[in-house]
Amino acid sequence: MEIQVDLHTHTVTSGHAYSTLSENALAASRKGIKLLGMTDHGPSMPGAPHLYHFGNLAILPEKLHGVQILPGVEANITNYEGELDMPSLYLERMKLVLVGLHVTCYPGGTSEQNTQAYIQAMKNPFTDMMVHPGRPDFELDLEQIAHMSAQLNVPVEINNSSLAKDKKGVWGNCRLFAHYMAKYKGPVILGSDAHFWDRVGEFSYALELIHEEGILEHQVLNTSADRVLDYLATRRKHRPCTS
Ligand SMILES: [Zn+2]
Ligand SMILES: [Zn+2]
Known part of the structure; x- marks a missing residue:
């Protein structure tokens, strides 16, 4: 399987990552x-950037080292x-919006509450993936999430870093989700x-x-950059206008 795309990477800006965009x-x-x-x-993570970081992403070049960048x-x-820690006015300016649950940013609840929060976020028109x-x-109802992903056509991630850490339960859970x-x-x-450049790709x-x-x-989706760009363009066509 040829992989042309990595949509999930962090820079020093995240506070606990250690490489620059370049x-x-x-x-x-x-x-x-x-x-x-x-x-x-997003801004509610300890050490994460201020909203102003996200407001200035348009100054970045479209390509760096021959690679197209989606800030x-x-x-x-x-x-x-399922509310997000970024106002719609900022979300609509992002070229890519990933959404997830993180310790310290989300209170945690029953499987039903967590699944509901996750699915509501999936239905947010500003969410891409x-x-x-x-x-x-x-705890999440992984079958319900997979079902909704197919129904709503919202991609859901298999995260390589989680599997690399080999924490208790990760492989079993990810296997069930897959x-x-x-x-x-x-x-x-x-x-x-990736939270360091050697993990990119x-x-x-x-x-x-x-x-x-x-x-x-x-x-x-990672098998084709064009397919990812087409998906993102289509997703943006169905967004509400906030400005
Ligand atoms: Zn991440
Ligand atoms: Zn994450």
Whole structure:
């Protein structure tokens, strides 16, 4: 499976990541990545940038080291209603909006509350893709999420960094999620979630998992930069106008 895209990477701006955008882009170009998402953590994460960081992303060049850059955010779900830690006026300016649950940004609840929050965020017209439901930090109904991903055509991530950490429960949870994504045939993204340049474009664990669980190549958006750009353009056509 050829991988042209890494949509989930962090720079020093995230506070607990250690490379610059330029370093990440250079690493991406060396690995044959054509399209790179710069998705620093949303403002409610400790150490994350101020909203002003996200307001100035338009000054960045479209390409760095020959790699097309999609400046965006990994926004945090903040409550059981699935609200995000970024106002719509900022979200609409992002070229890429990833959304996920993170410890310290979300209170945690029952499986039903967490799943509801996740699915409500998936239905947010500013959300482009959902990240790492397989992390065991919060209990989730993974089958329902995979089902909704297919129904709403919102891609959900298999996160390589989670699998690389080999924390208790990660592989089991991610495997179960991959199994349900194979069953419902929703769109999948692979994310490196790199917090240092040497992890950019690294998908070995995620690829192993999706292969073993029978996710089909055409479900995986990372195989084509054009396909990702088409998806993002289409998603933006259905957004409400906030300005
Ligand atoms: Zn995350
Ligand atoms: Zn991340």
